[in-house]
Amino acid sequence: MSNKLSRRDFLKTATVGAVGVAVFPQFLASCTQNKKNDDEIIRLGFIGLGQQAMYLLNGFISIPGVEVVAGSDVYGVKRERFLRRVNNHYATSQQNVAVETYGNYKDLLAREDIDAVVIATPDHWHAFIAMDACKAKKNVYLEKPLTFTIKEGQALVKAVRDNGVILGVGSQQRSDPNFQHAVRMVQEGKIGKIERVNAYVGAPPKPYDLPEEPVPSDLDWKMWLGPSEYVHYNSQLNPPISLDPEQNEQFWGAWRWYKELGGGFTTDWGAHMFDIAQWGLGMDNSGPVEIIPAGYRDTKFLTYKYANGVVMTEEPFNEQKTKGVKFWGDKGWIEISREHFLASDDSLLPPKVEETEGAYETKIPHLVNFIESIKSKTDPVVPVEIGHHSCTVCTLGNIAYDLMRPIRWNPETQTFVDDEEATKNRLYNKTYSEGYSL
16 A cells, blocks of 8 residues: 555545545544534533443544533443543633533433433443433434344334434444445445455354452442343443542453343444445345354354345454455455455555544544534434444344354345244344333
8 A cells, every 4th residue: 555645635535425524533633622602512411431432532522513511321430530531621621611420311311402412331221222312302423233132223213213313323434444445446346246255253242151249339230231131240341440540441341242231242343344344235225135153054154145145254354363354356355454454456455544543433533424414414424224234234143143043034124034933032122121111
C-alpha cells in the first residue's frame, strides 16, 4: 500500500452514505468549540457505564454541539467514575454543563431535555432498554450485537419505525475506510463472482460455570440481571474498578462468553465480521438459507449457505487466526481485518490513510455519523434493519450450535423452514424472568 492519502485529503474526498461521513472525531476534538444556540445542542444520556461506554464517551463528548448530561448504571462505582470524568472534561474545557447519574435507566429516559441515549449494557438488556427509549422518543446509539434473540430484533425494528426515532448500531467497521474499500471492490466485481467467504470470529458461548461470589454492596444484582434468567454473581461478569486511585477494567466482562447472558464470540465478533460479509455479499436486507454447525458429521466449521450458492464459513484464513473476513472470487481475493488489508493484486489495495491514535471507536467517524443523522433526521450508516439482519446471522449460528444439526431459514419471512424445535429455541423467542415481556 504505497499510495498515501493524508487525513486532509480524505476529508475532502470522502462522501456521506456508503463510505461514511467525512469527519474524524479527533479532528473535531481539535476544533474550537463554537457556542451553539440551545436548540442546536444534542444532549446525550449514557445507559450502561462500563468499559465500552468509556470508549464511546471519549468520542461523543469531543464532538462540537454535543453535551453529555446524564448516565445510568446499576453499579454505584461506575456511576461515580462517569460523573467524575464528565465533570472533569467540562471543567477543563470551561463549559457549564450539569451532569446527573441514575441507578434506574427509566429515570434518565423520563428527562425531556435528552435527545439521544447511548446504550452499552450487556446484551440481554439491549432490546428492552432500546424499546423503552424509542417509546420515550429518544434517538438511540446501540452497541452490537443488536439484540439477544431474533424476536427481540424484529420487535426493535418495529419500535424504531413506529416511533420515528433514529437508531444507529455500534458496527464501527462500516465507517472504516479500509472495510469500505474492500466492500466496494467486492461489489464492483473487481475479484469476479464471489464463490465463498471466510469470516473468522471465534467460538460459541458455553454454559455458565463461574463460582459464586458475594455481590458488591453498591451493585443492584437483580436489576443487572433484569429480563435474564438468574445466575449467581461472579466478579468476572463485572470487572472490578476503583476510583482512588483510579483503576479501570483489566479485562472485558465475561458475561459475553456464557449462554445465559451472551452469545460468545459468535455474536461478539460475529456482529462485526459477519456484518462485513453480509454487506459485501449485498445481503444487508436478507441472509443465509441454511446454517450447519461445526461438529455436525464432517462439517469442520460453522457454515452458512446463501440462496445464490455462496458459502460462508467461520474459518481462519491465516495461521494467526486473525478476526476478519476474506472474500474469494473467481478472479481474485481480498482479505481484511482491523490490522491489515491484503489482496491477490496490488490494484485492489486501498490508499493508505494516516493513522490516528486512540481506541478503535474514536479513530473512525462512526459516532459523528450518528450525531449528523439526528440533525438531518436521516438513517445512519448502520440503521436498525441492517443491525438486525447482521445480528440474526450470528444468532442463527448459535441456534444451530444449540441443536447441533443444520437449520433452514427463510430470510424473507424471518422464520425457520419446517422446524418447530428451532422456532422454540431460546435464541429465537426467549422466556424472560418474571415481570418482563416483549
